[in-house]
Amino acid sequence: MKIDVTKREMDNKPLEVKVHTEDLCLWYGDKQALFDISMDIYKNKITALIGPSGCGKSTFLRCLNRMNDLISGVTIKGQAVIDDKNIYDSDVDEVSVRKKIGMVFQQPNPFPKSIYENVAYAPLKHGIVKKGADCDNLVEASIRSAGLWNEVKDILKNPGTGLSGGQQQRLCIARTIAVKPEVILMDEPTSALDPISTEKIEELMLELRKDFTIITVTHNMQQAARVSDYTAFFHLGKVIEYSDTETIFLNPTVKQTEDYITGRFG
Amino acid sequence: MSNNINNHNPFYDPTLKKRHLSDKIFKYMAMSALLISVAFLLVFFTDIISKGLPSYKQAYIELPVKYNTETVADSSFAIDEKHYELVSRAWYRDMPKYVSENPEVMNKTPIEWVLADDEVDQYMKGHQNTLTDEQKTVVEELKKQGKVESKFNTLFFTTGDSKIPENSGFLASAVGSILTILVCIAFAFPIGVMSAIYLEEFKKDNKMSQLIEININNLAAVPSILFGLLGLAVFINFFGLPRSSALVGGLTLALMTLPVIIVSGRTALRSVPASIRQAAYGLGLTKWQVVKDHVLPLGMPGILTGSIIGIARAMGETAPLIIVGMIAFIPDIPTSFTQAATVMPAQIFTWAGMPEGAYIERVSGAIMVLLAILLTMNAVAIYFRKKYEIKW
Amino acid sequence: MSTLTQNNKRRVLAEKLIEYALAAATGITILTTFGILFSILFEAIEFFKLQSFFYFMTGTEWTPGVEGAKFGAVPIFTGTLVITFIAIIVAVPIGLFTAIYLSEYASKKTRDIAKPIIETLAGIPTVVYGFFAAITVAPFIVNSFASIGIEASFNNALASGLVMGIMIVPIIASMSDDVISSVPDHMRKGSLALGMTKSETIKFIVLPAALPGIISAVLLGLSRAIGETMIVVMAAGMRANLSFNPLEDMTTVTVRIVDALTGDSAFDSPDTLSAFALGLALFVFTLILNIISVYTIRVFKEKYKSSNL
Numbered sequence: 001m002k003i004d005v006t007k008r009e010m011d012n013k014p015l016e017v018k019v020h021t022e023d024l025c026l027w028y029g030d031k032q033a034l035f036d037i038s039m040d041i042y043k044n045k046i047t048a049l050i051g052p053s054g055c056g057k058s059t060f061l062r063c064l065n066r067m068n069d070l071i072s073g074v075t076i077k078g079q080a081v082i083d084d085k086n087i088y089d090s091d092v093d094e095v096s097v098r099k100k101i102g103m104v105f106q107q108p109n110p111f112p113k114s115i116y117e118n119v120a121y122a123p124l125k126h127g128i129v130k131k132g133a134d135c136d137n138l139v140e141a142s143i144r145s146a147g148l149w150n151e152v153k154d155i156l157k158n159p160g161t162g163l164s165g166g167q168q169q170r171l172c173i174a175r176t177i178a179v180k181p182e183v184i185l186m187d188e189p190t191s192a193l194d195p196i197s198t199e200k201i202e203e204l205m206l207e208l209r210k211d212f213t214i215i216t217v218t219h220n221m222q223q224a225a226r227v228s229d230y231t232a233f234f235h236l237g238k239v240i241e242y243s244d245t246e247t248i249f250l251n252p253t254v255k256q257t258e259d260y261i262t263g264r265f266g
Numbered sequence: 267m268s269n270n271i272n273n274h275n276p277f278y279d280p281t282l283k284k285r286h287l288s289d290k291i292f293k294y295m296a297m298s299a300l301l302i303s304v305a306f307l308l309v310f311f312t313d314i315i316s317k318g319l320p321s322y323k324q325a326y327i328e329l330p331v332k333y334n335t336e337t338v339a340d341s342s343f344a345i346d347e348k349h350y351e352l353v354s355r356a357w358y359r360d361m362p363k364y365v366s367e368n369p370e371v372m373n374k375t376p377i378e379w380v381l382a383d384d385e386v387d388q389y390m391k392g393h394q395n396t397l398t399d400e401q402k403t404v405v406e407e408l409k410k411q412g413k414v415e416s417k418f419n420t421l422f423f424t425t426g427d428s429k430i431p432e433n434s435g436f437l438a439s440a441v442g443s444i445l446t447i448l449v450c451i452a453f454a455f456p457i458g459v460m461s462a463i464y465l466e467e468f469k470k471d472n473k474m475s476q477l478i479e480i481n482i483n484n485l486a487a488v489p490s491i492l493f494g495l496l497g498l499a500v501f502i503n504f505f506g507l508p509r510s511s512a513l514v515g516g517l518t519l520a521l522m523t524l525p526v527i528i529v530s531g532r533t534a535l536r537s538v539p540a541s542i543r544q545a546a547y548g549l550g551l552t553k554w555q556v557v558k559d560h561v562l563p564l565g566m567p568g569i570l571t572g573s574i575i576g577i578a579r580a581m582g583e584t585a586p587l588i589i590v591g592m593i594a595f596i597p598d599i600p601t602s603f604t605q606a607a608t609v610m611p612a613q614i615f616t617w618a619g620m621p622e623g624a625y626i627e628r629v630s631g632a633i634m635v636l637l638a639i640l641l642t643m644n645a646v647a648i649y650f651r652k653k654y655e656i657k658w
Numbered sequence: 659m660s661t662l663t664q665n666n667k668r669r670v671l672a673e674k675l676i677e678y679a680l681a682a683a684t685g686i687t688i689l690t691t692f693g694i695l696f697s698i699l700f701e702a703i704e705f706f707k708l709q710s711f712f713y714f715m716t717g718t719e720w721t722p723g724v725e726g727a728k729f730g731a732v733p734i735f736t737g738t739l740v741i742t743f744i745a746i747i748v749a750v751p752i753g754l755f756t757a758i759y760l761s762e763y764a765s766k767k768t769r770d771i772a773k774p775i776i777e778t779l780a781g782i783p784t785v786v787y788g789f790f791a792a793i794t795v796a797p798f799i800v801n802s803f804a805s806i807g808i809e810a811s812f813n814n815a816l817a818s819g820l821v822m823g824i825m826i827v828p829i830i831a832s833m834s835d836d837v838i839s840s841v842p843d844h845m846r847k848g849s850l851a852l853g854m855t856k857s858e859t860i861k862f863i864v865l866p867a868a869l870p871g872i873i874s875a876v877l878l879g880l881s882r883a884i885g886e887t888m889i890v891v892m893a894a895g896m897r898a899n900l901s902f903n904p905l906e907d908m909t910t911v912t913v914r915i916v917d918a919l920t921g922d923s924a925f926d927s928p929d930t931l932s933a934f935a936l937g938l939a940l941f942v943f944t945l946i947l948n949i950i951s952v953y954t955i956r957v958f959k960e961k962y963k964s965s966n967l
Contacts, residue, residue, distance in 0.1 A: 067851060072765075083276040095285070096277040099853030109844040112867045121862065122852035127281055172848070179852055285855050292857035296763055299755030300772055303779060303831075306824050313794050314786075460683035468677055469684075478684060480952065481691050487878060487948040488941070489885020491912050492694050495937050498919070499697030521690045528687065552669060554676050582783025585887035585912070589919050611785040611888075618789050618892060626793065633786050644781045648774065 018043040018183060018213045019064060024078035026059060026068065033059050035237045036078070041230070046205060046214045048224035048245070051234035052260065057217045060234070061185050064215065065101040066094040082183070099126060102181035106188040108168035110160035110175075115152050118160040118171055119143060119178045126179060138178055145211075146174035147204050166197025173204065177212070184208065186216040190223065202227050221261060225249050233257045314637075318630030324419035324432060325382035325390045327352055327408060333371045338362050345380070348404060354381040356433035381421070382414065384431040384624035390416055393623050422631060426597045427613065431624035434617075436632045438599045442512060442592070442607035443581060449516020449603060450580050454523040455573055459562075461524070462531025462569070467557050486525035493522045494589025502590060510591035510606040518590055519580040526579070530572020534565040567654030571647045578643040582636065584611040610636050698941055701934035708928045714935060720898035722918065722929040729932055731939070733900035737908030741819045741890060742883040744904060748823025749879055753830025754872065760831070761838040762860055780828035788892030791821035796893055803905060813895035813907035822889050826879040833878065837871030837958060838864060870958040877951035881944045887912040911936045 019041040026034040034056050041047050049057040062068045063080055066087060079086045087097045110118050119139045120129075129135045139156075143149045148170045152163070160171050169189060176184060186205070190198040205214055205227050218224050224231050225245060232242040233256070241248060241257045252258045329349055337344040341361040345353050357380050365371060386405055388395040397405070408414040426438025469475045497518030501507045507514050538561050546556040587593070593612045600607040608616075614632050617625045706714070709729045717730015756776065760769055796817035803810040810816070841864050849859040865872070895907030896917060918933035925931075 065851065067847070070847075070850065085274065085276050087277065089275075091275060092277045093279065093282055093286075095853050095855055096279040096282055097853075098851055099279070100277065103851035105844060105847065105851075107844055109842075109848040111845060111848065111863055121849075122854060125285075125854060125858055125862070175848075175852065285858070289855040289857040292860070293763060296755045296759035299752045300759050300764075300775075302752050303756060303824075303827060304775060307775060307778060310782075310790060313790065317793075457683045457686055460680050461687065464677075464680035464684045468680060478688065480949075482687050483952050484945065484948045485687055485691055487881055487944065487951070488694065489881075489887070489912070489944055491885065491887045491915060492698070492937055492941055494919075495915070495934065496690070496694045496697050499701065500693055503925075521686075521693075524687060524690070552673055554673050578781065582781075582785070584783065584785040585891075585916070588891075588916055593920070611783050614789065615785050615888070615892070618785075618792065629789055629793075633789065636783065637786065640781055640783065641778060644777060645774075648777070 015045075016043040017041070018082065019215070020079075020081040021063075022079040022081065024060070024063060024080060025076070026056075026063060027075040028071070029073045033237050034063070037239055039232060039239060039242055041213065041215060043213050044209055044211075045229040046209050046216060046227055047230040047232065048228035049215065049217045049232050049234060050219075050221060050224050050260075051240075053219075055234040056237040057232075057234040058187055059237075061187055061215060061217050064183070064185055065098050065103055067098070067103065069094055099179055100181055101183040101185060102176035102179060103185040103187065104169070104172050104176055104189050107192050108165055108172055110163070110168050110171050112159060112161055114157050115143075115160045115163070115171060116156040119175050122175065122179045128178075128180065142174045142178035143171075145177055145208070146170045147200065147207070148174055164197070166193050166200060169193060169197065169201060170204065173201075173208075177208070181212065183213045183215065186214065188217050188219060191219055198223070221249075233260060235260070314630050314633055317627060318632075318634045320391050320393075321422060321627040321631030322419050323391070323416040324421065325387040326379040326415055326417050327382045327386070328377060328379050328413040328415075329353070330375050331378050331380065332375050333365055334373050338365050338372075349408075351401065352383055352386050352405065352408075354383050354430060354432045356428065356430040357381045359430075379415075379417070381432060384622060386414070387416075387432060388623050390414065393627075395623070422628065426599055427595055427608070427616070428597055429595075431620070431622045431628070434625075434628060436610060436613055436628070436635065438596045439608045439610045439613035439632075440635075441599050442596065443609040443611075445512035445600060445603055445607060446515040446519065446587075446592075446609050447577060447581055449513055450519040450523060451577060453517060453520035454527055454576070457520075458524050458527030458573070459531055459569060461528045462535060463557055463562070465528070466532050466535040467553070467561065482525050482528055486529060489585075490522055490583055491585040491589065493518055494586030496521065497586060497590040508604045508606070510594045510608075511604045512600065512607045513603040514590050515587050515592045515607070515609065516603075518586050519583060522583065522586065523576045523580045526576030527569070527573050530576070531565070531569045534568025534572065535561060537568065538564045567650055571651045571654075574643055574647040574650070578640050578647070581609075581643075582611055582640055584609075584615055587612055588615070694941065698934050698937045701931055702938040704926065705928060705931035705935045708931070709935075718900050720914070722932060723921070723923070727928065729928065729935075731911075731936065733898040734909055734911055734914055734936065735939075736900055736902070737815070737894070737898070738884060738910040738912075740902060740904060740908060741815050741822065741894060741910060742880065744816060744819025745822035745826055745883040746876070746880060748820055749826035749830055749883075750876055752823070753827045753875070753879070754834055756827065756831040757834035757838055758860060758865075760835050762856070762864070776828045776831050779824065780832075782825075784825065784886060784888040785892070787821050787825050788888040788890075791817045791889055791893035795821055799905075808905065810905035811895065811907040813893065814905045815894060815908050816904040818890050818894040819904065821893070822883055822886055825886070825889065826882055829882060830875045830879045833875035834868070834872050837868045837875070837955075840871075841867045868958070870954045874951045874955040874958070877947050877954070881947040881951070884947075885912065885940060885944050887916060891916050911940050915940075 017040045021037050021039050024034060024037040025032065037060055049061060051057050059068065063076060068074045068076065076088060080088060082101065085092065111121065113121070116139055119142050120135050123129050123138055124131065124135060129138050140149065143152060148167060151167060160168065163171060190201050193201065202223065205216070208214060216228070228245045230243070231245045231248040233240045233248065235256060241252060241254045248257060249261060252261060327349065329345055332344050341358040342350065344361055385395045385397050389397050389402065389405060405414060421433060422435045424437050425433065425435035428434035465475070465478065497514055501514045501517055502509050542560055542564065543556055546560045587609055592608050593616055594606050594608055596606060596608045610632060614629050614636065617629045714729055714731050716732060717728060718732045719728040719730045720734055721728045760772055764772060796812055796814060799814055799817050800810045800812055845863050845867060846859055849863045890910045890913050894913060895909050896913065897907055897909060899906060899908045901908060915933040915936050918930050921929065923929040
């Protein structure tokens with residue numbers, strides 16, 4: 001299998017670490033799912049996490065906004081440092097973490113509310129804006145950023161669940177950026193979508209990279225190659241190889257990575 | 267927290283404090299809702315048990331009893347004047363019959379334990395009573411001599427209703443309940459299961475079946491007292507079945523229980539996987555053979571669970587039975603389905619309207635027995651459900 | 659060959675007969691509904707031949723058993739509504755919060771203990787609730803209010819209402835629990851990932867999504883409260899008292915039905931027949947509530963394709 005890696009115009013700005021993990025381990029009950037993950041994830045880049053099913057990439061992603069806290073029986077050790085602060089420190093509030101680190105899920109999950117309310121819900125509750133013109137502007141800006149404005153501007157009162165799958169997913173992205181996070185986690189955001197919707201989401205990701213740090217889990221290696229700047233290959237709860245995407249796909253240094261990318265296993 | 271640390275914590279957000287507080291309050295509100303139910307049950311059971319336990323004891327007095335022709339003719343002379351009023355009227359009433367059954371006591375004056383009046387019993391239990399000061403002194407005297415004692419209240423468990431509180435028991439109503447429920451089961455169970463089979467396995471999807479569906483759902487929520495009006499109008503006034511009988515009561519309850527059995531029966535049949543039906547059809551069996559030999563046996567535990575719950579509910583039902591006359595005064599244990607009878611909940615209802623403390627005690631005592639039966643039935647149903655819960 | 663077809667014919671015939679028998683059994687539920695409707699309707703018509711329907715619906719005096727008896731059901735309806743209202747005020751918050759606790763907060767272990775407790779409440783016969791209301795709760799209310807100088811009737815509406823509320827808690831709790839549990843989990847996750855707290859997620863996402871089912875549960879509870887008989891027969895009053903003060907005695911539709919049918923008036927006297935007029939009102943009102951309830955839960959089921967309701 002041949003994979004084209006998009007040549008990216010690399011800007012000259014120096015790399016800045018946004019997320020840094022140090023010996024991050026995770027257990028479901030007494031079964032260890034992540035082993036000593038240490039990674040630096042760079043600001044305003046798209047980092048793709050790839051690997052076979054059950055390799056721990058989604059689990060790792062959920063560690064970064066403490067969504068794993070919601071699963072009972074999970075134990076986490078090690079550090080996940082964002083902006084020089086370990087988010088697992090006792091004085092860190094997980095609600096505040098999730099506010100700063102947004103998440104988009106595999107299955108589009110708009111709330112059973114109107115399109116407008118879907119986007120306005122969180123900013124209003126967080127007190128980012130008050131009801132009225134401010135809120136209207138934020139909703140419009142967020143939906144615009146998600147590339148959905150032209151399609152929904154006349155039907156903002158309609159339920160978000162009535163949109164097509166791809167539109168729903170972009171609504172979920174709009175809803176996430178309305179909270180003004182710094183990092184956006186995407187858990188296989190296109191795996192439930194058709195190819196055209198997928199393409200739109202990918203374009204959107206490249207657009208959003210200017211303002212946000214994006215970490216995405218994907219099953220689709222072409223997608224990782226197309227959109228990501230950095231790629232990490234996970235296997236059995238460990239990071240086997242992590243480098244810039246070009247290197248991973250064209251010159252992997254570890255045999256396992258090469259086998260996976262060329263489709264020999266996984 | 268010092269400012270210094272806050273500066274180093276990019277996740278510090280003072281607005282969250284209020285939100286976390288309301289989060290906590292909400293959680294405790296939800297928890298306290300559950301605790302209210304628990305607290306109610308605690309208060310309720312403590313109240314009923316503390317009121318009802320004394321009913322299992324009854325005072326008896328040890329006295330010389332004169333058995334001779336004079337006292338058999340008028341039993342009030344059998345006990346000396348001083349203690350005359352302390353003895354139950356029921357004892358005086360039954361004494362001549364006792365002598366005719368035991369002629370050897372004639373012309374003797376044995377010392378015997380006789381049933382005490384309910385007011386003596388209430389006095390002994392430290393409850394409110396109507397004894398005069400004089401009578402109280404006599405009882406105290408007897409007490410010192412060990413001649414008054416609270417014994418196990420056998421009468422309560424072996425007799426029917428009585429106008430004399432110390433002589434009343436719930437056996438007649440318990441037997442009435444059993445007869446009524448037997449009628450109810452005999453009618454509701456087969457018809458309920460048949461309806462469930464028809465609706466789940468045979469019915470065609472059309473307007474008619476939709477109507478039946480809405481009808482059953484609605485029937486399950488019709489106030490029970492209206493079933494009483496139906497029983498009165500149809501079974502008693504139209505068919506002329508005997509009023510107050512277990513037959514009429516049972517039929518009325520059966521109509522009320524039917525929707526419960528049908529709904530749970532359908533759920534149970536629906537949970538039998540299609541693959542089993544297909545396999546059986548593959549062997550060339552007819553529809554009825556498939557249902558009878560394969561689907562029904564697998565659905566049976568579920569059907570039984572729902573039926574037990576429905577029947578337990580019917581056993582605790584009072585309102586429709588009042589309407590069909592099952593609150594009659596029943597001193598004797600009924601022996602047939604057409605005889606006038608009462609049921610335990612109705613007995614509880616009539617006793618609860620009596621002024622004597624001894625009846626209130628007996629209401630609570632009977633409630634304890636009824637609850638023990640009903641909660642056991644429910645527990646059995648839950649156990650069944652757990653045991654046969656098959657995940658296909 | 660011929661025996662085979664004969665056998666088959668017999669088999670087909672037997673199958674048909676069985677199917678007819680099953681259909682006939684199913685027909686009994688239809689007969690029951692019509693039986694209830696007509697047995698009430700006929701006697702109610704008899705009643706309205708003797709008494710004015712208009713006065714029944716608008717009159718404020720209910721004085722059966724006397725010369726020139728009046729049958730104005732308004733005070734009976736208001737009594738029913740006051741007691742039902744108290745019951746709902748008690749049952750909805752307790753039932754709903756119990757459901758929220760069980761489905762959103764409780765561990766599996768707590769659930770295993772709490773569910774049988776709620777089921778126990780549902781298993782207590784209403785006559786027992788009635789006894790508790792009359793013998794324990796009503797005197798308690800009278801004494802408590804007496805201690806602050808307010809006089810309350812021993813047949814006060816509050817006692818019946820409170821106990822009836824507890825009786826309805828399991829209906830609302832278990833139905834809402836089912837509905838809340840079937841709201842898909844990804845909605846909760848979506849809200850939490852936006853930095854919402856758990857209670858905000860429940861209040862603004864889960865409960866609105868479950869609303870049709872919750873409304874359906876409340877309507878069912880309402881219909882149970884209106885039709886409940888034993889608690890009010892034992893603990894509420896007999897007097898048709900047009901009042902909205904929960905500390906006064908008042909009577910309900912069901913109490914008057916029981917009273918009319920256990921009295922010693924002739925069956926065709928208006929005193930007795932009034933039971934059927936009231937029964938008709940009760941039937942119509944609960945029927946409307948039940949139908950709305952069935953309809954709203956159907957809307958919910960279709961929305962989430964949930965089959966465990």
